[in-house]
Amino acid sequence: MKYCPSCGKETRNVIPQGDNIKRDVCTVCDTIHYQNPRIIAGCIPVWKDQVLLCKRAIEPRKNFWTLPAGFMEIGETIQQAAVRETHEEATAVVKTEQLFAIFNLPHIAQVYMIYRSTLAKPEFASGAESLETRLFSEHEIPWDDLAFETMKLSLEYYFKDKAAGQFKFRVTDIIQPLFRKNS
Amino acid sequence: MKYCPSCGKETRNVIPQGDNIKRDVCTVCDTIHYQNPRIIAGCIPVWKDQVLLCKRAIEPRKNFWTLPAGFMEIGETIQQAAVRETHEEATAVVKTEQLFAIFNLPHIAQVYMIYRSTLAKPEFASGAESLETRLFSEHEIPWDDLAFETMKLSLEYYFKDKAAGQFKFRVTDIIQPLFRKNS
Numbered sequence: 001m002k003y004c005p006s007c008g009k010e011t012r013n014v015i016p017q018g019d020n021i022k023r024d025v026c027t028v029c030d031t032i033h034y035q036n037p038r039i040i041a042g043c044i045p046v047w048k049d050q051v052l053l054c055k056r057a058i059e060p061r062k063n064f065w066t067l068p069a070g071f072m073e074i075g076e077t078i079q080q081a082a083v084r085e086t087h088e089e090a091t092a093v094v095k096t097e098q099l100f101a102i103f104n105l106p107h108i109a110q111v112y113m114i115y116r117s118t119l120a121k122p123e124f125a126s127g128a129e130s131l132e133t134r135l136f137s138e139h140e141i142p143w144d145d146l147a148f149e150t151m152k153l154s155l156e157y158y159f160k161d162k163a164a165g166q167f168k169f170r171v172t173d174i175i176q177p178l179f180r181k182n183s
Numbered sequence: 184m185k186y187c188p189s190c191g192k193e194t195r196n197v198i199p200q201g202d203n204i205k206r207d208v209c210t211v212c213d214t215i216h217y218q219n220p221r222i223i224a225g226c227i228p229v230w231k232d233q234v235l236l237c238k239r240a241i242e243p244r245k246n247f248w249t250l251p252a253g254f255m256e257i258g259e260t261i262q263q264a265a266v267r268e269t270h271e272e273a274t275a276v277v278k279t280e281q282l283f284a285i286f287n288l289p290h291i292a293q294v295y296m297i298y299r300s301t302l303a304k305p306e307f308a309s310g311a312e313s314l315e316t317r318l319f320s321e322h323e324i325p326w327d328d329l330a331f332e333t334m335k336l337s338l339e340y341y342f343k344d345k346a347a348g349q350f351k352f353r354v355t356d357i358i359q360p361l362f363r364k365n366s
């Protein structure tokens with residue numbers, strides 16, 4: 001941030017009085033502009049023994065496969081955001097079953113929140129941000145062509161728990177990014 | 184937002200092409216400025232049969248009691264934010280046991296994430312944002328003087344699960360604010 005969103009004058013990045021973190025503070029109106037991590041909400045959409053994945057039409061990681069997910073919006077619950085993203089990216093209608101996995105990605109200030117969900121019916125298509133959508137059985141999952149570490153882990157957890165007959169809730173910290181944007 | 188944080192020129196609130204939500208878009212450099220919900224991380228700090236609460240020294244809800252909690256910062260995990268806030272507000276050192284409760288507050292674009300935690304030792308004091316800190320047994324909890332609905336529910340869930348001998352993880356939507364800022 002270079003300019004104050006409230007008054008348009010220059011900001012400077014300083015530690016405000018009584019704080020211990022540098023913030024963008026307006027040099028004229030003194031407004032402190034806080035920045036915080038963002039939530040990405042998504043689904044593992046299940047139909048019988050298969051999971052619905054989307055091939056990304058946009059960067060980062062264009063052409064790689066992902067679970068439907070995206071930034072939570074103002075005015076939504078996490079569950080509503082996960083359902084909306086699934087509809088936007090795969091035109092699919094899901095019923096959420098359980099908040100299944102949370103991932104902290106502190107290096108990019110993101111928190112992923114993934115719901116286990118069930119497709120209302122096996123109907124889906126590519127939304128504007130997807131090139132292709134299809135159902136995958138476990139042995140068909142394109143493990144080497146997944147877009148993000150969060151998606152790989154979500155699917156690993158899902159199939160592991162499915163085999164064990166019990167779904168657990170997990171919070172995972174991804175401190176080192178194993179997938180790079182340009183790899 | 185009235186002015187572009189990138190270039191300082193005026194923004195307007197419009198639906199960008201390919202989007203379906205109004206965003207603040209710069210009239211000069213065309214940058215789209217997204218706004219998203221924020222995470223508030225906190226703890227239920229437990230010492231034997233008691234829970235540590237803080238009397239708020241700041242608005243909103245000054246003089247009311249709260250669990251230690253605050254906005255998650257860039258670069259943190261949720262757990263780190265919860266532990267840091269507990270240290271800032273009550274100078275207490277805690278070990279987190281479990282992500283215990285999540286609350287969606289869509290009307291104010293907040294998501295609360297509350298950890299069940301244990302005090303390392305019964306040592307605490309008031310941080311800059313607290314007037315008083317003390318341990319409460321269940322029958323001493325100041326139910327009518329709690330700062331926020333999220334805190335009331337977190338404590339209700341905690342004591343209910345403690346009595347049942349098993350701690351559950353819950354996601355709760357608070358659609359109607361039961362506590363008002365100025366009540």
